[in-house]
Amino acid sequence: MSAAATSNAQEQANDGVMPQVVRELVRALGRERVLSTPEELIAFEYDGTIERGKPQAVVFPESTEQVSAAVRIAHRFDVPVIPRGAGTGLSGGAVATIGGVVIALTRMKRVLEIDVANRLAVVEPGVVNLDLSKAAAPHGLYYAPDPSSQRACTIGGNVAENAGGPHCLAYGATTNHVLGAEIVLADGEVAWLGGTTRDVAGYDLIGAFVGSEGTLAIATKIVVRLMKLPESTRTLLAIFDTVDDASNSVSAIIAAGILPSALEMMDRNIIAAVEPVIHAGYPLDAEAVLLIEVDSLEEGTVEQAEAIEKLCSANNAREVRLAVAQPDRERLWAGRKTSISALGRLYPNYYVLDGVVPRTKLVEVLRKTYAIAERYGLAVANVFHAGDGNLHPNLLFDERDPGATARVLDAGAEIMRVCVDAGGSITGEHGVGLEKRDFIAWIFGPDDLAAMAKLKPAFNAGERYNPCKAFPTHKGCGEVRQAHIQRTAGAIGTDIYV
Amino acid sequence: MSSTTTASHVDDFCAAVRPLLASDQLQIDESSALEVGGLAPKAIVVPSSIEQIQRVLSEAVIHVVSVIPIGGGTHLGVGNVPSSYDVALSLARMHRIIAHEPADLTVTVEPGLRIDDLQRALAVHGQFLPLDPACEAASTIGGVLALNAYGPRRHAFGTARDWLIGTRVVHADGSLSKSGGRVVKNVTGYDMHKLYVGSLGTLGVLVEATLKVAPLPDSESTLAIGSRSAAHGAELILAAHDAGLALHAAELLSPPATHAVLGQSSWCALMRVAGGAGAVARSLREIDHAATVAGAAIETLESSTAWDAWSTTFRPRGLALRISVMPSRVGETMQVLDRRLTGGSAQLSATVTTGLIRASLDASSDGQALAVINAASEVAAQFDGSMVIDAAPAAVKRGIDVFGPTRSDFAIMKRLKDEFDPKRILSPGRFVGRL
Ligand SMILES: Cc1cc2nc3c(=O)[nH]c(=O)nc-3n(C[C@H](O)[C@H](O)[C@H](O)COP(=O)(O)OP(=O)(O)OC[C@H]3O[C@@H](n4cnc5c(N)ncnc54)[C@H](O)[C@@H]3O)c2cc1C
Numbered sequence: 001m002s003a004a005a006t007s008n009a010q011e012q013a014n015d016g017v018m019p020q021v022v023r024e025l026v027r028a029l030g031r032e033r034v035l036s037t038p039e040e041l042i043a044f045e046y047d048g049t050i051e052r053g054k055p056q057a058v059v060f061p062e063s064t065e066q067v068s069a070a071v072r073i074a075h076r077f078d079v080p081v082i083p084r085g086a087g088t089g090l091s092g093g094a095v096a097t098i099g100g101v102v103i104a105l106t107r108m109k110r111v112l113e114i115d116v117a118n119r120l121a122v123v124e125p126g127v128v129n130l131d132l133s134k135a136a137a138p139h140g141l142y143y144a145p146d147p148s149s150q151r152a153c154t155i156g157g158n159v160a161e162n163a164g165g166p167h168c169l170a171y172g173a174t175t176n177h178v179l180g181a182e183i184v185l186a187d188g189e190v191a192w193l194g195g196t197t198r199d200v201a202g203y204d205l206i207g208a209f210v211g212s213e214g215t216l217a218i219a220t221k222i223v224v225r226l227m228k229l230p231e232s233t234r235t236l237l238a239i240f241d242t243v244d245d246a247s248n249s250v251s252a253i254i255a256a257g258i259l260p261s262a263l264e265m266m267d268r269n270i271i272a273a274v275e276p277v278i279h280a281g282y283p284l285d286a287e288a289v290l291l292i293e294v295d296s297l298e299e300g301t302v303e304q305a306e307a308i309e310k311l312c313s314a315n316n317a318r319e320v321r322l323a324v325a326q327p328d329r330e331r332l333w334a335g336r337k338t339s340i341s342a343l344g345r346l347y348p349n350y351y352v353l354d355g356v357v358p359r360t361k362l363v364e365v366l367r368k369t370y371a372i373a374e375r376y377g378l379a380v381a382n383v384f385h386a387g388d389g390n391l392h393p394n395l396l397f398d399e400r401d402p403g404a405t406a407r408v409l410d411a412g413a414e415i416m417r418v419c420v421d422a423g424g425s426i427t428g429e430h431g432v433g434l435e436k437r438d439f440i441a442w443i444f445g446p447d448d449l450a451a452m453a454k455l456k457p458a459f460n461a462g463e464r465y466n467p468c469k470a471f472p473t474h475k476g477c478g479e480v481r482q483a484h485i486q487r488t489a490g491a492i493g494t495d496i497y498v
Numbered sequence: 499m500s501s502t503t504t505a506s507h508v509d510d511f512c513a514a515v516r517p518l519l520a521s522d523q524l525q526i527d528e529s530s531a532l533e534v535g536g537l538a539p540k541a542i543v544v545p546s547s548i549e550q551i552q553r554v555l556s557e558a559v560i561h562v563v564s565v566i567p568i569g570g571g572t573h574l575g576v577g578n579v580p581s582s583y584d585v586a587l588s589l590a591r592m593h594r595i596i597a598h599e600p601a602d603l604t605v606t607v608e609p610g611l612r613i614d615d616l617q618r619a620l621a622v623h624g625q626f627l628p629l630d631p632a633c634e635a636a637s638t639i640g641g642v643l644a645l646n647a648y649g650p651r652r653h654a655f656g657t658a659r660d661w662l663i664g665t666r667v668v669h670a671d672g673s674l675s676k677s678g679g680r681v682v683k684n685v686t687g688y689d690m691h692k693l694y695v696g697s698l699g700t701l702g703v704l705v706e707a708t709l710k711v712a713p714l715p716d717s718e719s720t721l722a723i724g725s726r727s728a729a730h731g732a733e734l735i736l737a738a739h740d741a742g743l744a745l746h747a748a749e750l751l752s753p754p755a756t757h758a759v760l761g762q763s764s765w766c767a768l769m770r771v772a773g774g775a776g777a778v779a780r781s782l783r784e785i786d787h788a789a790t791v792a793g794a795a796i797e798t799l800e801s802s803t804a805w806d807a808w809s810t811t812f813r814p815r816g817l818a819l820r821i822s823v824m825p826s827r828v829g830e831t832m833q834v835l836d837r838r839l840t841g842g843s844a845q846l847s848a849t850v851t852t853g854l855i856r857a858s859l860d861a862s863s864d865g866q867a868l869a870v871i872n873a874a875s876e877v878a879a880q881f882d883g884s885m886v887i888d889a890a891p892a893a894v895k896r897g898i899d900v901f902g903p904t905r906s907d908f909a910i911m912k913r914l915k916d917e918f919d920p921k922r923i924l925s926p927g928r929f930v931g932r933l
Contacts, residue, residue, distance in 0.1 A: 117826035118853075162685045173683060175692075176660055191906040197853055198657060199822035201886055201901035202930040203701075203911050207659055207692025211685050231742050255601035257624060257713025297742055299776030356681040358602045388683040389602075428683040436686075443686055444676065451667070451675035452688045454917035458910055470687075 014099040017077045018056040021101065025059055028069040033060045033107075044084070044102050048149075050351065050405070051092035051434050055082065058102040064182060064190060064220040067103060071218065072188035074101045080467045081186070083214040085126065085157030088149040090352055091433025093160065093213050097468045098477065103218060105156050111135045112221065119226045120179065120196060125156025125219045132224070141226040144171040147429075148337055156219050162211030164429035166262040166336065167293075169387040173429060175210040177225045183209065183217035186465045196223055208455060213431050214466040216459040230295035233261075234305040235329040237321040238290040238312040239283055243267060243370075243382075246288035247362035249315040250386045253292070254359050256311060258304055262293040263387030264336055269396075270383045271335075273342040280335030286318065290386065291336050293329075339383045340394070347379065347396035351408045355419030356428035359389040368418045369393050376411040390428035391419065417442065417492045432470045440472055508540045508584045511561040515543065518553050523591075532568055532586040534928070535579030536892030539566070539586035546591040548666070548674060548705045555703065556672030558585065558923050566925045567699040569641025570612060572633045575814055575889040576645055577698045579896050581927030587703060589640050595619055596706065597680075604663070604680055606708040609640025625711045628655035628746075630805070632812035632856075640704050646696030650747035650770065650808065653851050655712065658695045664708035665691040669701070670919040680708050693914070699925040700933055701918045715746065715772035720804045721785055724764040724795040728752070728836065731767045732829030734788060735850040743781035744773035749808065750828065752836045752846035755858075758811040760797075760804065768808070770801060811845055812856050814888040817867050819857040819874050823883035828853055831881045838873045840866070853883070867894045875902070904931040 022036045035041060035058040044058045056079075061067045074081045080100025087094050096102055108124035111132060115121070116139045123132060129150040133142040146165035147153055153163070159181065164173040171177075180194030194206030209216055240246040246265055253263065266274075266289050271282045282289050290312065294304040309320045323329040343350045357365045366382065373380035373395065384392040393415055397404045416426045420442045427436055440449070449471065456462065468477035512526055523545065528538040545551045558565050564582040568574070569589055589610035596606040600623040607616060613627070614635035620626050631637060631647030641647070648657045655661075664678030667690075677690035694704055725731035731750040738745060747770035751759060756766040771781045789796040812818070823831045828850045835846055840859060848855040857874060861867035867890055878885040887900035904911075908931050915922075915933045927933075 115824075118824045162689070164683060168683070172660060175689065176656065191910065193907050193910075196824065197822050198659075199820070199852075199854060199884065199886075200905070201884070202904070202907065203697055203914060204659060204692045204695055205907055205910055205914075207695075208689055211689055228740065228742060251601055254603060257603075259713070296773075297744065297777045297780055299780045300744065300774050303774040303776050356683050358599060358604070358681055360599065360601045385683070389681055390683050423679075424681050425679050425684045425686045427685050428681070429685055431685055432687070440686060443679070447673045448676045448687070450673065451669065451677070451690055451918075454914065455688055455690075458914035458917055460910075460913070 014056055014079050017079060021073060021077050021079055022057050024073045025057060025070055025101070028073060029059055029061060029066050033062070033066070044104070047087040047089040047092060047094045049090055049092045049095070049433070049435060050349070051095045053096040054099055055096035055102040056099055058104055060104050060107045062107050064184065067184045067218055067220050068188045068190055070101065070103055071184050071186065074464070075187050078464060080464050082466050083156070083160065083218045085154035086128070086152045088153045089157060089161060089433065090354070090430040091427065091435045093431055093433040093466070093469055095434060097434055105154065108220065114139060114226070116141065118196070119228070120223060121226055122221060122223050123155050125154060125159070125222060127155045129153050129155060129158060136226050137229070140229050142229055143177065143224060144168070144227050145174045145177055148340065155222055155224065159210050159219050159222055160212065160214045161429065161431040164385065164388070164390065166264050166385060169263055169385065170259045170261045171227065175207060178206060178210050178222060179225060180206055180223040181209065181219045182221035183219055185217050185459060186461045189460070194223065212455070213433060213470040215470050216455060216461050216465065232298040232301045233293060233295040233329065234301040235323045235332050236292040236305060236308055237281070237323070237332050238292065238317045239286045239319045240288045240290070240316065241286065241318055243288045243366055244363050245316040246290055247366055247386070249290060249312045249317065250362055251360050252311045252315055253308055254387065256307065258307055260292050260304070260308065260387060261295045262291065264291040265289070265382065265384055265386040266291070266336065266339060267382040269379060269381035270339045273346050273381065274335040274339050277342055277345065278335045278338055280331055282335055291332060336383070343381055343394055343396060348398045349396070351395045351397070351412055353391065353393045353395070353412050353415055354427045354430040355391045355416055355424055357389045357391065357419050357422045357424035359387070361422040361424070362386065362389060365391065365418055365422050369415050372411055372414045372418070376407050378408060378411055385428070388428065389424065413439065413492055434469060437470060437472055505540070507561050508563050511557055511563045511585070512541055514557045514561065515554050518550060519543065519545070529586070532571060532574065532588070534566055534574045534583055535895060537580060537583040540584050542586045542588055544588045544591055548668065551587070551668045551703055551705060552672045552674055554587065555668055555670060559670055559672070559921055562921055562923060564923050564926050567640070567644070567703045569610060569638030569644070570636040572637045573641055573645050573647065573814060577928035578900050578932055579892060579927065580925060581932065589638065592705065598623070600625065603711050604682065604708060605711055606680060606706065607639050608706060609638060609704050611639050613637045613639060613642060620711055621714065624714050626714050627661065627709060628712050629658055629661065630809070632809045632814070639707060643695055643704055643707060644697065644699050650749050650805065650849060652854070653748050653849050654746045659692055661709045662691050662695060662707060663710055665694055665704055666706035667694055667702035667704050670921065670924050674705070678708065682710055698929050700915060700929045702924065717775045717778040718770065718772040718801050719778060719782060720799045720801040721769045721771060721782070722760055722797045722799055722804070723767040723769070723785070723789045724762065725767055726765065728765055728832035729829035730792070731765045732832070732850050734767045734792070734794070735769070736825070737788060738769065738785055739851050741784060743784060744771055744777040745781070746770045746772040748850060750832060750848040750850050752832060752844065754843055755811060755845035755847050758845055759807045760799065768804065770805065808847065812847055812858050816858065816860045816889060817870060818887070818889035819871070820886045820888055821855040821857065821874060821878045821883055823853045823855070823878065823881045825851050825853040827881045828855065831855060831877065831883065834877050834880070835874065838877055839870055861891070864891050864893050867891055871898070899932060901930040
């Protein structure tokens, strides 16, 4: 999407006051913490999606006070504020759709405290997810939510998206691991939500804040739970000749009351992308593999691994391999962790969906997904958190092909609709952002959205804090591609709220 | 306690809702059975559908009568004394299981469903909801969620927020809103349901909840380990936790609590060992070994008897307090509490790994209750913790905020309440900061 296509009246309004805003930002934060020339800003026009938007300034505060100062300035001039972590988001959350000031938290990256006895850490929002686990490892602890982007994405971004990851099946997503946060409100006020325990009296505001996609406040300090590294871990690779058999195995494992720490599926196209590069040992002629991990006491993992192997075999697994030693387990995981980037070998562009369905509906929904991709003449590669029912169909394309992007978006919308019709949802962990905001109406009706909308005045957030994100488009967010999505959403149906 | 609503408002409200309800769904008498903080409602409405609740609340707003939603009525003492209480909205007739998908490990229920009925239905499929609040079996799911009630299993399973994945709520204006859904992972829309957990019915009336459920453990056993001191008991528990042993619950009991639960009088680490057979066997071995090394007496108990006795002891009645400190400080806090609260007669139980300490005692007078509250709150402050009063004589509660001082996020909470209930008709005054 070209930046020109997104420009509108709001951006022009920003342009008028922006030179003054930049001057004030420089005065408050120092020249070295403010970017404002067009060349400097290019890297901040996009995140991990195909969305684009041009901010007029990017600031890099290094303290809560500096975040607050920058926010106050933007507030005074009524220009949008867009919080930003590493920019790996997959729903356009950090994109400055209608311009404004991007507040990049990447320089606030200190682990402030690791409290070993109480298994918690206090971190700044720019700490990279994996760095936190690395800092905790010498104490036998780790931070459980592990998005596949964990080498790059920040804890602040994880909090904003309520990020998940392969190991969220047994231990929950970000919301289950965040106890509290210091936040800066849209008017620059600082408050604490939650605390160092769950026993803070009052409404669970930290629970509502996690997953609010940067629309309510900016997190400047975050208190997270750490977990004890397990005594024993076993990783299984189950190989299947049909996707149905793999899906049925997932349902059978969950139905048997086994909650592995991870239960991931990769299909033939993913295997084809990763195996030649990574040599993880995924057979190229398999239709699907399941990567399953259990961790606990040694006795527990032995029992669970045996039970899982039996269930996979009963569902026609061609072979089930077991890895116990760390290097062997890491090799099995290497393919999973690099799978999205490996898709780049096959096609220049991919569009990743994030639907969730009840786990008993996997067979049906995957079949429909393949059929939809085929109907649109698109290749699709599935790599996903099967145990949670969280699908990631990757639609593969080349945006230089005329009409390819539109076809991908249409097919994506149909796949999301299938998830909703199966009793699921349009996003399990990547967020609504810009990308899916007009599909929300498939799930939530006007009264549901009205209740949610009450959070903005409660947080004093107004419409300038990460505007145009997470909720159906309102006036002032108009844009070319959005019109397309609205048409698509309308064509597939605006009728139901599940 | 003066009520802000005049009798004629309530009469007008009753006249307006009568045509909407069957004759037995509206009772007009001051019923002490549903007293909250010493106040009795002037009318009781017993709706049987969401639509009825919507229409009842719409009328309540018009006539500005205050409404308190009531589940099983087992925890009515929780919260501040309401500033006004005209109508009890009993959810007793909405007690269906709407959907249970065993293979998805999810269940959707109405709010008036009793926890014991839900557990029985889930057990048929080898599942359970791992929330075990200390209360009579009559607690309802709506009540448990509104109170954020939990019990010893919090050690392994967290609290209601970790299990609730979707809700439908009727707000003060009669509107019905949905949050979340029926899938276990979902980031569409704000997580409104987190706000309703523990909100004491101040944001709306919960009319439907979808929860994750857990598989019942293959094997389970409960151990009581006598320990010489609070610190020693806490150490035993933390060591077992650090070793990753299969514990579903681990409580540290003060001597009076040990006496109430199992008839002995020492500090006691009460551990519910549960999981796969192999992991349980190994955990039992290791705990036994640790106890032997420490020279502590160890006893195996019948699980349900032991934990039922725990529940009976710690249901909120008389004077019931919850003190929260960092887990690493539980041992010393318990020791000091045991000494300071009525010279050692307080029944104390701590979920050590979460830092949560419960105190249950009978105060002989309001003055004594207040003295105990002050002492406990001093101890909490001494250990950088906080305290909530779950039960206390109404006269004592009237003079204090049972949730303690508000914090920097109170302005947000107040604006949230203003947004959802500008006329303050839902459980007014009962919540934090008397919202
Ligand atoms: C290859 C790849 C794999 C991925 N795998 C996963 C996965 O397994 N699971 C998963 O959940 N996601 C995954 N993601 C998506 C993405 O990494 C996550 O959403 C991540 O949480 C974003 O973090 P970030 O620091 O990059 O945030 P950004 O993209 O910079 O921002 C994301 C959102 O957070 C807001 N934000 C950032 N910081 C703050 C703050 N301090 N306060 C308030 N709001 C803030 C932004 O405004 C924006 O709305 C993947 C992405 C890629 C590219």
